Amino acid sequence: xxxxxxxxxxxxxxxxxxxxxxxxxxxxxxxxxxxxxxxxxxxxxxxxxxxxxxxxxxxxxxxxxxxxxxxxxxxxxxxxxxxxxxxxxxxxxxxxxxxxxxxxxxxxxxxxxxxxxxxxxxxxxxxxxxxxxxxxxxxxxxxxxxxxxxxxxxxxxxxxxxxxxxxxxxxxxxxxxxxxxxxxxxxxxxxxxxxxxxxxxxxxxxxxxxxxxxxxxxxxxxxxxxxxxxxxxxxxxxxxxxxxxxxxxxxxxxxxxxxxxxxxxxxxxxxxxxxxxxxxxxxxxxxxxxxxxxxxxxxxxxxxxxxxxxxxxxxxxxxxxxxxxxxxxxxxxxxxxxxxxxxxxxxxxxxxxxxxxxxxxxxxxxxxxxxxxxxxxxxxxxxxxxxxxxxxxxxxxxxxxxxxxxxxxxxxxxxxxxxxxxxxxxxxxxxxxxxxxxxxxxxxxxxxxxxxxxxxxxxxxxxxxxxxxxxxxxxxxxxxxxxxxxxxxxxxxxxxxxxxxxxxxxxxxxxxxxxxxxxxxxxxxxxxxxxxxxxxxxxxxxxxxxxxxxxxxxxxx
Amino acid sequence: xxxxxxxxxxxxxxxxxxxxxxxxxxxxxxxxxxxxxxxxxxxxxxxxxxxxxxxxxxxxxxxxxxxxxxxxxxxxxxxxxxxxxxxxxxxxxxxxxxxxxxxxxxxxxxxxxxxxxxxxxxxxxxxxxxxxxxxxxxxxxxxxxxxxxxxxxxxxxxxxxxxxxxxxxxxxxxxxxxxxxxxxxxxxxxxxxxxxxxxxxxxxxxxxxxxxxxxxxxxxxxxxxxx
Numbered sequence: 001x002x003x004x005x006x007x008x009x010x011x012x013x014x015x016x017x018x019x020x021x022x023x024x025x026x027x028x029x030x031x032x033x034x035x036x037x038x039x040x041x042x043x044x045x046x047x048x049x050x051x052x053x054x055x056x057x058x059x060x061x062x063x064x065x066x067x068x069x070x071x072x073x074x075x076x077x078x079x080x081x082x083x084x085x086x087x088x089x090x091x092x093x094x095x096x097x098x099x100x101x102x103x104x105x106x107x108x109x110x111x112x113x114x115x116x117x118x119x120x121x122x123x124x125x126x127x128x129x130x131x132x133x134x135x136x137x138x139x140x141x142x143x144x145x146x147x148x149x150x151x152x153x154x155x156x157x158x159x160x161x162x163x164x165x166x167x168x169x170x171x172x173x174x175x176x177x178x179x180x181x182x183x184x185x186x187x188x189x190x191x192x193x194x195x196x197x198x199x200x201x202x203x204x205x206x207x208x209x210x211x212x213x214x215x216x217x218x219x220x221x222x223x224x225x226x227x228x229x230x231x232x233x234x235x236x237x238x239x240x241x242x243x244x245x246x247x248x249x250x251x252x253x254x255x256x257x258x259x260x261x262x263x264x265x266x267x268x269x270x271x272x273x274x275x276x277x278x279x280x281x282x283x284x285x286x287x288x289x290x291x292x293x294x295x296x297x298x299x300x301x302x303x304x305x306x307x308x309x310x311x312x313x314x315x316x317x318x319x320x321x322x323x324x325x326x327x328x329x330x331x332x333x334x335x336x337x338x339x340x341x342x343x344x345x346x347x348x349x350x351x352x353x354x355x356x357x358x359x360x361x362x363x364x365x366x367x368x369x370x371x372x373x374x375x376x377x378x379x380x381x382x383x384x385x386x387x388x389x390x391x392x393x394x395x396x397x398x399x400x401x402x403x404x405x406x407x408x409x410x411x412x413x414x415x416x417x418x419x420x421x422x423x424x425x426x427x428x429x430x431x432x433x434x435x436x437x438x439x440x441x442x443x444x445x446x447x448x449x450x451x452x453x454x455x456x457x458x459x460x461x462x463x464x465x466x467x468x469x470x471x472x473x474x475x476x477x478x479x480x481x482x483x484x485x486x487x488x489x490x491x492x493x494x495x496x497x498x499x500x501x502x503x504x505x506x507x508x509x510x511x512x513x514x515x516x517x518x519x520x521x522x523x524x525x526x527x528x529x530x531x532x533x534x535x536x537x538x539x540x541x542x543x544x545x546x547x548x549x550x551x552x553x554x555x556x557x
Numbered sequence: 558x559x560x561x562x563x564x565x566x567x568x569x570x571x572x573x574x575x576x577x578x579x580x581x582x583x584x585x586x587x588x589x590x591x592x593x594x595x596x597x598x599x600x601x602x603x604x605x606x607x608x609x610x611x612x613x614x615x616x617x618x619x620x621x622x623x624x625x626x627x628x629x630x631x632x633x634x635x636x637x638x639x640x641x642x643x644x645x646x647x648x649x650x651x652x653x654x655x656x657x658x659x660x661x662x663x664x665x666x667x668x669x670x671x672x673x674x675x676x677x678x679x680x681x682x683x684x685x686x687x688x689x690x691x692x693x694x695x696x697x698x699x700x701x702x703x704x705x706x707x708x709x710x711x712x713x714x715x716x717x718x719x720x721x722x723x724x725x726x727x728x729x730x731x732x733x734x735x736x737x738x739x740x741x742x743x744x745x746x747x748x749x750x751x752x753x754x755x756x757x758x759x760x761x762x763x764x765x766x767x768x769x770x771x772x773x774x775x776x777x778x779x780x781x782x783x784x
Contacts (some may be wrong), residue, residue: 093653173646176612176644177644177646177650179613179637180637180644181643181715182638184638198650283659284677285662285667285668289639
């Protein structure tokens with residue numbers, strides 16, 4: 001019952017959204033008086049200048065960013081899993097995951113632009129620049145800055161997914177087995193551990209590809225402009241006052257689906273080749289025991305990402321407190337708290353909306369996940385592999401592919417431009433992450449606790465509220481925080497369903513990023529961090545307080 | 558290597574292992590080629606950390622003093638993959654993504670290059686433990702005893718110079734245990750490997766027919782001397 005309901009809840013909007021995108025793409029949109037099917041929207045789409053370049057940019061930057069991120073994560077894990085270095089860097093990477101895409105992109109822009117922090121550090125003593133040089137970064141025509149921004153954001157995500165997969169039983173023993181047979185660390189990881197954990201990180205990788213090939217906010221902030229990648233161009237057409245462009249935008253959304261599907265196909269092909277290459281080497285006995293150099297090299301990109309992300313957030317902080325900061329000074333000449341407080345006041349409503357939506361979506365998503373897991377556990381079905389694939393579906397499609405259509409239905413239902421509408425739209429993307437975060441801890445919970453409680457006469461509800469929920473308090477709160485962070489980071493659903501009437505700090509900061517006022521842009525980007533920060537702090541503090549006299553509950557990670 | 562010259566065997570030279578500074582166990586002994594030293598102790602007595610220390614996996618919250626010397630080579634500062642110490646775990650830990658034969662070929666040294674040679678060697682090893690024809694099977698379809706025998710051959714094919722056994726028989730049922738145990742000890746003796754067996758089963762100690770070292774629970778043991 002719960003399974004059916006939840007999957008319908010997810011599948012229905014996706015399918016409806018897809019239908020609502022396909023029909024207008026072929027000229028059918030009765031609301032606007034288009035009632036005859038035609039190929040006109042596609043003809044118009046293909047006559048747009050630079051369309052091929054846009055599509056290629058989306059495909060190339062997205063696929064490259066995903067592959068690079070995966071490579072960085074796997075090489076680093078191969079070289080360092082189980083070491084102190086690994087544990088220490090893990091502590092850095094987890095909070096970086098909660099930095100929303102838009103905030104990270106704005107921070108990176110302020111870091112690497114010719115007028116950014118890095119150039120200021122080296123100017124004028126090393127570069128001789130007394131004014132920012134005329135270099136197109138970010139916004140370079142090949143999308144390199146955009147790719148870098150995506151990599152910086154996807155590395156923490158894929159890393160934490162890999163970390164969760166490494167929690168499987170015996171992984172430590174397999175590492176030992178490899179070493180005792182004479183295999184180097186990296187060879188052990190790729191030949192023994194990776195083949196076993198890859199199925200667990202595959203869906204997240206596919207989700208990253210679908211997301212990165214169709215990303216809008218990062219593309220607007222860091223991507224090229226002449227032309228833009230496909231996804232942000234589509235959003236531009238969709239929001240154009242000329243309503244007839246909507247048909248063309250829908251046709252474009254289908255093209256975007258093709259672009260993302262193409263990238264996924266290419267990835268699956270590469271995966272097949274890599275798998276084949278690896279399998280033929282399983283039994284050849286090459287042990288690669290001298291891998292110190294490779295291990296050190298695998299550390300470099302990871303450190304680079306962590307440094308870049310941390311600096312980006314720091315630069316946002318400096319900018320939001322700067323009163324005047326003339327080029328090429330490394331730090332502001334004058335600081336001011338007053339401007340920040342002013343901006344905070346004007347940003348209050350959008351922060352309020354962000355909080356309301358994030359909390360609402362997180363509560364609903366966490367509750368639904370718990371209900372689903374409890375119901376399945378009670379029915380004796382603990383295996384969640386296929387269910388996970390189903391729940392992941394909304395993340396494996398480019399958002400833009402079905403949000404266009406969904407927007408139409410929300411409009412008809414009178415939900416467009418309301419907090420409720422935006423919250424519901426967020427839920428489609430928040431729920432999969434909530435499920436992802438909670439299903440493993442739930443399944444790891446020893447089922448004998450519930451059995452013991454049932455055998456002394458506790459009802460199912462009592463077992464859930466008095467035994468299972470308290471035992472899982474920490475992962476449940478983490479799930480809530482993850483869900484709230486995911487909701488806060490949503491740009492496109494807020495933009496499309498909010499229709500300009502629901503404004504969150506995320507939509508606001510993307511809009512401000514292209515404007516001239518860096519203080520305000522930095523401040524709104526920082527405001528995006530408030531929700532995840534509060535969420536994760538609570539998730540750490542509450543269990544520590546509640547269980548301060550329970551040693552066993554502290555030991556559990 | 559197999560002779561009884563003064564340096565052969567596995568020497569634990571005044572080894573002390575501490576957990577967060579508290580001494581967990583002390584041991585000072587020498588295991589000659591083909592001999593078995595059994596270490597008995599309750600869980601928590603530091604058996605596993607001793608194996609971790611010898612094999613090169615000691616966790617960072619443990620500290621250890623003393624040296625591990627194998628056939629005259631001081632291993633103490635070497636990385637795990639350079640120690641040539643074979644390890645058998647409580648569970649057989651066959652790699653589930655490989656066939657039985659691949660599991661064995663994985664362990665063969667790379668110096669044996671031709672694929673056909675590698676396959677032949679692996680198949681011969683299977684036949685040696687009565688599992689001829691099992692090569693293409695999925696390890697998960699083998700019984701516990703069969704898996705342990707494959708794991709043993711996997712360990713030996715890597716040409717180790719010593720064998721550490723971490724209760725590898727505890728997962729087997731009574732009848733199988735006796736048989737597999739004898740097989741392990743026979744092969745180790747034939748290859749002249751010093752063997753360190755960790756167990757809490759008195760049967761194991763008796764079958765090993767060698768020195769027995771008992772660890773107290775949480776206290777420092779008093780150390781054996783085998784010369």
